[in-house]
Structures are given as C-alpha cells and as structure tokens.
Amino acid sequence: MLLVKGKVKSVYKPGNEPKSVFIEYHDKITAGNGEKEDYPVGKGSLCCQISSILFDKLEEFGIKTHYIRQIGPNKMLCKELDILPLEVIVRNRAAGSIVKTTTIQEGQPIIPAIVEFFLKDDSKQDPLLTRDRVKLMGIDPMPLVEQASNINEYLLNIFNLIGFDLIDFKIEFGVDAHGELYLADEISPDSMRLWDKNTQSKYDKDLFRNDEGDIVPAYRTILSKLQSTFI
Numbered sequence: 034m035l036l037v038k039g040k041v042k043s044v045y046k047p048g049n050e051p052k053s054v055f056i057e058y059h060d061k062i063t064a065g066n067g068e069k070e071d072y073p074v075g076k077g078s079l080c081c082q083i084s085s086i087l088f089d090k091l092e093e094f095g096i097k098t099h100y101i102r103q104i105g106p107n108k109m110l111c112k113e114l115d116i117l118p119l120e121v122i123v124r125n126r127a128a129g130s131i132v133k134t135t136t137i138q139e140g141q142p143i144i145p146a147i148v149e150f151f152l153k154d155d156s157k158q159d160p161l162l163t164r165d166r167v168k169l170m171g172i173d174p175m176p177l178v179e180q181a182s183n184i185n186e187y188l189l190n191i192f193n194l195i196g197f198d199l200i201d202f203k204i205e206f207g208v209d210a211h212g213e214l215y216l217a218d219e220i221s222p223d224s225m226r227l228w229d230k231n232t233q234s235k236y237d238k239d240l241f242r243n244d245e246g247d248i249v250p251a252y253r254t255i256l257s258k259l260q261s262t263f264i
C-alpha cells in the first residue's frame with residue numbers, strides 16, 4: 034500500500050512487516066521545488082545503494098537510523114516513523130542558500146560546522162527557521178543539533194577517506210511510538226554537496242541544479258569509492 038509519494042521516492046507499507054515501511058528510490062531528480070526535473074536511468078539504485086552503505090556505517094558508529102536492510106537495487110526496508118517536518122542542514126563550507134542569502138563567500142570554511150533548520154513544506158518554500166520557532170512547533174532542537182553534529186563528524190571522515198570534501202548536507206529525523214529519535218530519509222549526493230579534494234569538482238546534485246554535468250557518472254564514482262573502501 035502506497036503511504037507517501039514524494040518527489041523522488043515512494044514509501045509503501047508492506048502487508049507482512051509490522052512497524053516497517055519500504056522506500057523505493059526512483060530514477061528521477063528534481064530541483065527548484067520541483068520546477069526542474071529529469072529521469073536519469075540508474076539514479077534510483079545509485080542513491081539507494083549509497084544511502085544503504087552510509088546508514089550501515091552510521092549504525093556501526095552508534096547512530097540510530099531508520100534503515101533495516103536493502104531489499105532490491107532501489108528499495109530499502111526501514112522502520113516506520115513519524116517524520117519531523119524539518120530539514121536539518123549541516124554546513125562545513127559555504128555553498129548554496131547560505132551564499133545566496135548572506136555576504137558569506139562560496140567555499141568559506143565554517144568552523145565549527147553550523148546546524149540549521151528549515152521547514153519541510155514546499156508550499157511555503159521551505160523557509161529557514163530559528164531554534165525558537167522550532168521549539169514553538171513543539172520540537173526540542175537540541176537533540177537534533179547533537180545528533181546532526183555527530184553524524185557530520187562521521188560523514189566528514191568517511192568522505193575524507195574516499196577523497197571528497199563534505200561541504201554540507203540535509204538530513205531528516207523521525208520518532209517512533211516511544212518517542213525515540215532516528216535518522217530517516219536518505220543520505221546520498223542528492224542531499225549533500227561533495228567536492229573532489231584535489232580539483233574541487235562537484236559530484237552532487239548541483240551538477241543538475243546548475244546544468245553543469247551528468248549526475249549518473251558522478252554518483253557512480255561516489256558509490257564505487259564507498260564500496261571499495263567500506264565493503
């Protein structure tokens with residue numbers, strides 16, 4: 034049964050697995066709040082496999098994630114959660130919206146990394162939230178900041194080992210019936226910026242956003258480097 038049809042993924046409720054969902058990653062990419070879209074062949078499976086490896090590694094480091102196991106090239110079984118209506122963004126270097134909306138220059142290091150909150154609501158254009166507003170929404174931001182900072186340290190190390198600078202990334206969290214917090218959604222080059230350490234070339238969704246190249250070979254490079262280093 035289809036639970037949620039997102040822009041690039043669908044969430045289904047399997048008949049035989051209580052408290053679980055399966056998430057299907059589609060061969061689809063969108064940008065600009067869905068204004069621009071394309072259907073790159075193989076993209077769903079690349080994002081699913083990259084996410085699976087990263088969820089597995091983060092679990093090894095003690096981060097609670099919704100990931101249970103991969104059940105097909107572009108499908109994963111996950112815990113069923115109530116997803117918080119927030120996009121949690123961690124920035125190690127300036128790029129994207131922080132450059133567009135401030136005087137900060139692209140590429141400027143952000144040390145220590147910052148954690149920001151955006152409302153997850155396309156109809157409101159995902160605005161930047163203050164922590165006070167997050168609290169007024171009934172969500173304590175502090176455990177999210179702590180988890181996001183820990184996840185950042187692990188992801189920085191993982192990508193450093195395969196030769197990439199992790200510029201920034203977006204994550205989402207969900208809570209289970211006991212109020213326990215889990216990392217949810219996906220972690221892939223669709224939701225992060227990755228620049229080659231030597232050349233500073235982009236290997237992420239900005240290639241599509243800015244018409245700067247084909248994402249499929251870039252995502253394939255990330256997957257094969259993760260596989261050869263961590264599997």
Ligand code: 5GP
Nearest residue numbers: 122128129130131201202203223224225226
């Ligand atoms: P920015 O705030 O610069 O637009 O995005 C910061 C980081 O979060 C980037 O790595 C970007 O890819 C990711 N990000 C922000 N919003 C979204 C979103 O709605 N979907 C996805 N997949 N990633 C996002």
